[in-house]
Amino acid sequence: LPTDIAQEQYSAKEIMAEFNILISDNISPVCTDIFTSAGLQVDYSPGLAPDGLLNKIPAYHGLIVRSATKVTREVIEAGRELKAIGRAGTGVDNIDLQAATERGIAVFNSRGGNTISAAEHAFALMMSLARNIPAAHGSMKNGKWERKKFAGVELYQKILGVVGFGQIGREVARRARAFDMQIIAFDPLIPEEVFASSHAENCSLEEVFRQSDFITIHVPLLPETRHLIGTRLFEICKPSLRLINASRGGVVDEAALFKALKSGVLAGAALDVFESEPPGNLKLLNLDNFVATPHLGASTREGQDRVASEIAQTVAAYLKDGQVSNLVNEEILGK
Ligand code: 3PG
Numbered sequence: 001l002p003t004d005i006a007q008e009q010y011s012a013k014e015i016m017a018e019f020n021i022l023i024s025d026n027i028s029p030v031c032t033d034i035f036t037s038a039g040l041q042v043d044y045s046p047g048l049a050p051d052g053l054l055n056k057i058p059a060y061h062g063l064i065v066r067s068a069t070k071v072t073r074e075v076i077e078a079g080r081e082l083k084a085i086g087r088a089g090t091g092v093d094n095i096d097l098q099a100a101t102e103r104g105i106a107v108f109n110s111r112g113g114n115t116i117s118a119a120e121h122a123f124a125l126m127m128s129l130a131r132n133i134p135a136a137h138g139s140m141k142n143g144k145w146e147r148k149k150f151a152g153v154e155l156y157q158k159i160l161g162v163v164g165f166g167q168i169g170r171e172v173a174r175r176a177r178a179f180d181m182q183i184i185a186f187d188p189l190i191p192e193e194v195f196a197s198s199h200a201e202n203c204s205l206e207e208v209f210r211q212s213d214f215i216t217i218h219v220p221l222l223p224e225t226r227h228l229i230g231t232r233l234f235e236i237c238k239p240s241l242r243l244i245n246a247s248r249g250g251v252v253d254e255a256a257l258f259k260a261l262k263s264g265v266l267a268g269a270a271l272d273v274f275e276s277e278p279p280g281n282l283k284l285l286n287l288d289n290f291v292a293t294p295h296l297g298a299s300t301r302e303g304q305d306r307v308a309s310e311i312a313q314t315v316a317a318y319l320k321d322g323q324v325s326n327l328v329n330e331e332i333l334g335k
Contacts, residue, residue: 025066034312073099110310117303119171125270161212164219221248230256246272
């Protein structure tokens with residue numbers, strides 16, 4: 001197209017689009033497609049540095065993120081036009097909810113879309129720990145054949161403790177039952193009948209740590225869950241315990257975990273999430289009984305398409321028609 005016609009069409013599109021959406025993380029193209037079909041203007045800029053986000057945000061009505069973008073008070077206050085923040089995923093600990101609520105900005109997440117991916121990843125970590133798969137693979141890559149060193153343990157008839165018995169925890173438990181594991185779980189927010197229907201015994205956190213051979217953690221990061229798992233619980237667990245955390249970094253005290261793994265208080269641990277991400281120089285990585293993945297729990301093609309589609313539909317419906325679903329900060333409704 002001649003430049004002037006292209007310019008004219010571009011301007012017309014700008015005027016027509018009532019709402020501008022900024023996508024600042026690596027999100028499935030399904031998200032952009034849904035917004036665009038709904039007549040919204042999308043700027044797909046994954047990996048925006050904090051300064052870049054601050055400079056751009058004043059022009060946008062909607063911001064869509066995963067966990068990498070830190071939506072701080074500063075960002076929210078700079079977002080003069082901001083009406084909605086959408087989290088293509090579950091955890092919203094990277095968004096200053098208080099600041100958003102004060103400004104009447106709706107925060108939405110996509111619940112359930114990545115549940116299966118997260119549950120499967122936790123299970124993959126559990127099997128990796130049980131059979132030393134990452135270490136054995138690394139050893140073979142280095143030309144070795146170490147069968148004795150990497151002998152493992154079975155999951156069969158072992159006790160799996162689930163800390164946090166919401167959707168993801170229950171999906172892990174469902175898979176564990178197929179392996180003939182016995183399930184015990186801790187979650188003060190879940191009614192007794194849910195434990196019963198999931199064939200899980202409702203236990204205190206301490207009892208879960210005393211009895212389990214494997215523990216998988218599925219809780220959000222909140223002030224009351226920060227360092228929930230640390231020395232106090234490692235002191236009462238079996239030395240054969242293997243711990244998996246694919247929920248949120250910060251729930252497990254990494255310094256305490258390092259000490260427990262190094263001294264043999266725990267048999268092994270696998271983390272997908274870290275107190276700071278990326279974790280930088282993580283001492284845990286020097287230990288043979290430690291397995292790590294870089295926050296991959298929700299990173300599957302299917303999970304990403306689902307959360308991208310859910311969040312785009314939710315935010316588009318809110319901006320265009322005022323429809324509300326999956327709202328995190330319900331306090332804004334009274335404002
Ligand atoms: C979540 O909270 O939904 C998961 O931890 C996924 O986070 P991510 O979208 O950054 O992969």
